[in-house]
Amino acid sequence: MTTPPPSPGTPNPRILERVWIFVRDGMPSVGRYRRYLVALAGPLAVVWGITFAYLLFAPDRYDSRMTLILPGTGVGGSINLESIGQATTTTASAFSSPSLSPTENYKRLLTSDIVLRDAARRAGEDEGAFPAPSIKLIDQTNLIEIQMPAGSPERARERMQALEAAFSGALENLRKGEAEARENADAERIAELEAKVDEAQKALLDFQGETGLVSLDQFAGRVTALDQLKASERDRRVQLAESRAGAGRLASTLDISLAQARMAMRLKADPEFRDLLTRYAATAGQRTATGATLGDAHATMEELSVEQDALRAALGRRGAMVTGASGEAVLSFADLAVSDTRERLFASLTEREAGGAGHGAALAELRRQIAAKTDTSQRQVEQASRLASLT
Structure with missing residues (x-):
């Protein structure tokens, strides 16, 4: 079924x-x-x-939390001082070092006995009963998470505030200590530098007082002065050669020596000698004209001869007195009666000779100064080198 x-x-x-x-x-x-x-x-x-x-x-428990972030960059400064140079200072951040863990250092500082006891005093609690904070470090960051327990929210906040204040105070004390250590080191360094500067300045002043060389510009001025002396010496040599060549050319053209030209100019410049020369020339001309019609034995010719001889003797005496040469040399001089043109040429010859003498004296003085400065040039170079090292 x-x-x-x-x-x-x-x-x-x-x-x-x-x-x-x-x-x-x-x-x-x-x-x-x-x-x-x-x-x-x-x-x-x-x-x-x-x-x-x-x-x-x-009992009830309440936690107060706080997060710290550490800076990752440093600070720096630069200052420029005219005629001195540039000063640059850079302070690297302690939290950017790859070989140190600043967050771990801060963690150790936050849980240290000094900070906890100070925080307990600030919070009004027993130092032994103040709890240690719970600290967590965030990987791959500069963040620090802090957690403080308490029986009430208000107490937790007070403990965290006390811990923060104690931590900041500990950091401030550490910074002050480091700043004082740096300041003391800087003060010692500055004192050392001041001593070196004073020593260098004293050496510089002693050197300047000993050598008279104050600056490198002064040394450059001395070198420039030596170059200028050499340039002046070259110019004087050219001027001296020019004066001597001109004087030689004039003397050759006039067929006269410089001494004779000077004698002619002195005689020409003496009024009494010129008057005697004029009378002598007139008497000699009159005797020549009279001698064409009268004989030498004629009384007029004899008078003119006596007068001419007297004037000639007077010319010799006056010329000797003016020039310092003998009377015979004055009377034998061919240029007693120089013309105005020859007189100007004589003056030019004398001026050129005087200019040549002046150029010669100046050239001698320049050569003396050049020799003196050249003898001390090596010593001046050594002094300038030492001055450069002192400055």
Whole structure:
């Protein structure tokens, strides 16, 4: 006999049968349930008792959190001083060193006894009862997370503020100590530099007082003066050669020596000699004219001859007195009666000769000064080198 299939929504008889078998044969007996409850009641009571006791008697805890961020760049400064130079200072950040962990240093400082005791005093608590903060370092950053516990929110905040103030005070003390150490080192260095500057200045003043060389510009001026002397010496040599050549050319043209030209000019400049020369020339001309019609034995010719001889003797005496030469030399001089043109040429010859003498004297003095400065030039170079090293 075939069992008809169940209609939709009706439970399968086989399933119901299986459930009934499980309930009838698989469920423990009621006595076994009682034993289970007795075995588990004790541990459950202890666990729940502890839980309720903790909830009832454990004190409340509140945490105050703070995050510190450390700077990663340093500071620097630069100053320019005219005629002195440039000074540059750079302070690298202590938190940018790859070989040190500044966050770890700050962590150690935050949990140090000095900071905790100071924070306890600032918070008005016992130093031994002040809790250590919980610190967490954030990897790959300069951040430090700080957590401070307390029994109330206000107390947690006060403790965190006290810890922050104590930490800042410790940092300030460390910075002051470092600044004082640097300042002392800088002061010692400055004192050392001042001593060296004073020593160098004293050596410079002693050198300047000993040599008279005050600056390198003064040495350059001395070198320039020597060059100017040499240039002047060259100019004087040219002028001397020009004067001598001109005087020689005039003397050759006039067929007269310089001494004779000077003698002629002196005689020409003496009024008495010129008067005697004029009378002598007139008498000589008259005698020549008279001698054309009268003989030498004539009385007039004899008078003129006597007068001419007397004037000639007077010319010799006056010329000797004016020039210092002998009377015969004066009378034998061919240029007694120089013309105005020849007189000007004589004057030019004399001037050129005098100019040549002046150029010669100036040239000698220039050569003397050049020789003196050349002898000391090597010593001046050494002095300038030493002055440069002192300055």
